[in-house]
Each structure stands twice: as structure tokens, then as C-alpha cells.
Amino acid sequence: MKAYRRMMAFGMVMALACVIDVRAQVVTATVATGSEPRAIAIDTATNGSLPGAPMLSAPLNGSANQSVSLTLSWNSVSGATSYALQTSTSSTFSILNQIGDIASTSHSVSGLSIATTYYWQVGATNGTGAGPWSSVWSFTTANIAPVSPVLSWPSNGSTGLQGVVYLSWASGSGGGATASYGIQVSTASAFSSFIANQTGIAANNGLSLSGLAANTIYYWHANATNSGGTSLWSATWTFATISSAPSAPILSSPVNNAGKVSTSPYLYWNASSTASSYTVQISTTTDFVSFSQATITNIAFHEINLSINTVFYWRVSATNAAGTSPWSSVWSFTTSSVSVLSSRVNPTESTCFMNGTNLSYTLAQPSAVRIAFSDILGREKAVIDRFQSSGQYSLSLKTLNLSPGVYLVHFRAGNRESVMKVMVSGR
Numbered sequence: 001m002k003a004y005r006r007m008m009a010f011g012m013v014m015a016l017a018c019v020i021d022v023r024a025q026v027v028t029a030t031v032a033t034g035s036e037p038r039a040i041a042i043d044t045a046t047n048g049s050l051p052g053a054p055m056l057s058a059p060l061n062g063s064a065n066q067s068v069s070l071t072l073s074w075n076s077v078s079g080a081t082s083y084a085l086q087t088s089t090s091s092t093f094s095i096l097n098q099i100g101d102i103a104s105t106s107h108s109v110s111g112l113s114i115a116t117t118y119y120w121q122v123g124a125t126n127g128t129g130a131g132p133w134s135s136v137w138s139f140t141t142a143n144i145a146p147v148s149p150v151l152s153w154p155s156n157g158s159t160g161l162q163g164v165v166y167l168s169w170a171s172g173s174g175g176g177a178t179a180s181y182g183i184q185v186s187t188a189s190a191f192s193s194f195i196a197n198q199t200g201i202a203a204n205n206g207l208s209l210s211g212l213a214a215n216t217i218y219y220w221h222a223n224a225t226n227s228g229g230t231s232l233w234s235a236t237w238t239f240a241t242i243s244s245a246p247s248a249p250i251l252s253s254p255v256n257n258a259g260k261v262s263t264s265p266y267l268y269w270n271a272s273s274t275a276s277s278y279t280v281q282i283s284t285t286t287d288f289v290s291f292s293q294a295t296i297t298n299i300a301f302h303e304i305n306l307s308i309n310t311v312f313y314w315r316v317s318a319t320n321a322a323g324t325s326p327w328s329s330v331w332s333f334t335t336s337s338v339s340v341l342s343s344r345v346n347p348t349e350s351t352c353f354m355n356g357t358n359l360s361y362t363l364a365q366p367s368a369v370r371i372a373f374s375d376i377l378g379r380e381k382a383v384i385d386r387f388q389s390s391g392q393y394s395l396s397l398k399t400l401n402l403s404p405g406v407y408l409v410h411f412r413a414g415n416r417e418s419v420m421k422v423m424v425s426g427r
Contacts, residue, residue, distance in 0.1 A: 050128050050132075051078070083124055087119070118141070148232050151169045160240070162242040167208075184222075212321065214243065218239055241322075259334045261336060264302070266301070269299055280301045315328050360395075361392075361394075367414040371410070372410045
């Protein structure tokens with residue numbers, strides 16, 4: 001090191017001694033005032049000025065699909081001795097991570113979140129102090145593909161399904177968030193052909209299948225997709241559709257050979273366990289050469305405007321995806337000699353309706369009243385038979401001790417009949 005020393009005297013009370021270090025570009029000066037010398041340092045490289053703002057270089061501003069571990073770089077600033085780096089997920093840097101005393105013009109960051117936008121800026125420092133921050137740049141980390149979904153319904157190996165089959169699943173644990181799902185359904189375990197092959201299903205919306213063949217095994221699996229890619233297929237599950245037609249229904253009401261039945265009667269039968277619909281035929285002959293017919297999905301049918309004082313025969317069959325049952329036994333009933341239709345348009349007729357948990361009814365005249373509660377299988381669970389004067393009445397369902405469930409209420413007062421469905425909740 002080559003150093004130069006120069007001394008000067010200022011009068012009798014002050015002396016200044018300077019030592020110039022050429023490599024460090026620093027002047028060390030000792031000022032003697034009276035008997036107390038004082039040393040000061042002057043940075044000759046900066047002339048006492050702050051460093052300028054760095055220029056960011058990589059990754060480029062607005063870059064996407066960046067790694068969660070990457071290196072941030074910037075250009076050097078003349079006279080800077082170190083740098084400070086700030087990163088944040090907020091453009092206002094309200095929450096930030098700051099790293100200071102960086103000697104180089106780059107710094108590696110890691111542990112970043114996936115699919116997240118980060119903002120960053122750099123400031124330079126020298127012996128005088130900290131300069132201004134650079135402009136703010138941003139980059140967005142890449143997403144990662146989600147993991148395979150977990151199938152949930154119908155349970156693996158389910159049998160006896162028919163009608164509309166609803167497939168459901170749940171997102172797997174780990175990976176990136178799912179944006180949509182894909183589903184494949186096939187009758188081939190290798191999925192060489194498809195009953196359904198659908199993509200872009202909104203998260204956890206499920207998929208409904210209809211028109212499935214009877215007595216068939218179906219295979220299905222699902223995958224998940226986001227901007228980071230598509231998962232592997234889930235495990236493959238199976239379900240089987242119903243393999244046989246339902247049994248013939250058993251008729252229940254009106255009882256066989258009943259007389260004085262309304263000309264607008266309700267016909268009831270017991271449910272067949274695997275039926276999806278029923279066909280009802282009514283005829284005036286035992287061989288059903290001519291008949292009226294209806295196909296319905298419940299276990300009660302309301303026929304209207306039958307002829308008075310006439311014997312009618314009726315029967316019911318049950319159907320599902322596998323086929324149709326044999327006809328039930330043929331039952332008969334004889335209509336009354338008075339048409340109920342005329343009383344139906346009478347404004348003073350008896351009426352029945354639900355009012356909260358009470359069954360309310362009005363009798364236009366003294367009548368024999370029968371109120372029967374049947375479950376969905378047609379089994380009577382509560383019956384009330386009594387003769388009552390004209391007036392308004394209310395029956396609390398709570399007094400009947402019915403189990404929670406759906407019931408058909410068959411109300412009859414004289415020649416007036418009605419049926420309604422009620423839901424009994426837990427008490």
C-alpha cells in the first residue's frame with residue numbers, strides 16, 4: 001500500500017492531519033482543536049451521495065409458471081456495498097419478507113406457495129446510507145396437478161341399481177386445488193368403450209346416469225384437472241344394475257268384491273320392492289278385452305267418473321329396468337248408485353286438508369267418517385272410524401303415535417273421498 005501524508009498548521013490552535021487510503025478510496029482526517037483531536041472519515045468514492053435504485057433483471061416482470069424455488073437477479077449499482085431484497089404477496093408490501101446485506105446482485109428464494117403472485121423490489125446501500133427502492137416487479141408461481149379423486153357413491157360393488165344412478169366423489173388430499181373433474185363409465189373393465197366420457201365437470205357436482213341396461217356391470221373412475229395438469233385416474237369401482245323384474249303387486253283397497261264404492265275411487269296396492277313404475281288396468285269384463293290403463297310411479301291411483309252401480313275389475317303390474325312383473329290377482333268392486341262427481345262440485349261438500357301437524361276436515365252433513373293412514377308399502381298404520389255431526393273437526397297427528405316417515409291419508413266421509421301425502425317428523 002502506498003500512502004501519502006500531508007500536514008498543515010492553521011495558526012496556533014488548529015492542526016489537520018490527513019491519511020489517504022488509495023485502495024479504499026477513504027480519507028481519514030484528524031482535526032486537533034486545542035488538546036482534543038477528533039477523527040472523521042470521508043468516502044471519496046461516493047462524495048457522500050446515496051446509491052441509485054437497482055434495475056431488476058430476472059425473472060421478467062409478469063412472468064408466469066415460475067418455480068417455487070428460484071433466483072431473483074438485478075443489475076449492479078455503482079458505489080453500492082450491499083443490497084436489500086423485499087418480497088411480498090401484496091403489491092403494497094403490507095406483508096413482506098426482507099433480506100438485507102446481500103453482497104451480490106442475485107438471491108435465491110424457496111418455499112414459495114404454488115399458483116401465487118409475488119411482488120419484489122431491491123434497494124442498494126453504501127457507506128452514506130440506503131438508496132431508493134427499485135421499481136416493483138411481479139411473477140406468478142406455477143400450479144401443480146391435483147391428486148386423484150376419491151370415489152364415494154355408489155359404493156364399490158353395489159348391485160340392484162336402476163333408474164337414474166348418481167355418481168359422486170371427493171377431492172383427494174394433497175396436490176393443487178382441483179378446477180374440474182373427468183369421468184369415464186364403461187361396460188368394459190379396460191375402458192375400451194364408454195357409456196359416458198365427460199370432462200370439465202365442475203368441482204364436486206357429480207354426474208347422473210340414466211338409460212342404463214338391466215343386468216349389467218358398469219365400471220367407472222375419475223380424474224382431476226387444474227392449470228398445473230391432470231391427475232392419474234382414481235381407483236376403478238363397479239356397480240351392477242337390477243337383474244330381474246319385480247314381483248307382482250298385492251292389491252289392498254278397495255277390498256275384493258267391495259260394494260257401494262265411490263264412482264271416483266282410489267285404488268291401492270302394496271309396493272313391489274324393486275319396482276320403478278306401475279301399470280293399472282280397469283275393466284268391466286274379467287278378461288280385460290277392453291280397459292282403461294294408466295302408468296304411475298306411486299302405489300295409489302285415482303280413477304274418476306266411473307259408471308254408477310257397475311262391477312269393475314282391476315289389476316296392477318310392476319316394472320323396472322329389467323322387465324315387467326306378471327299381473328296381480330284380479331279384484332272387483334261395485335260402484336254405488338249415486339255418482340260422487342255431483343257432490344264434488346257442491347260447495348257445501350265435506351273437505352279435508354292439513355293444517356300444520358293437524359288434519360282438519362269439515363262435514364257438510366252428519367256422516368260416517370273413516371281416516372286411514374298407510375305407509376308407502378300400503379300397510380295401514382292408524383285407522384279412525386266414527387260417526388260425526390256436521391261441523392269442523394281437527395285431528396292431531398301427534399296423538400296417533402306414528403313413526404316418522406311418509407304416509408298416505410285416505411279420508412272418506414259419506415260419498416266424499418280424498419287422499420293426500422303427509423310427512424310425519426320425529427316428535
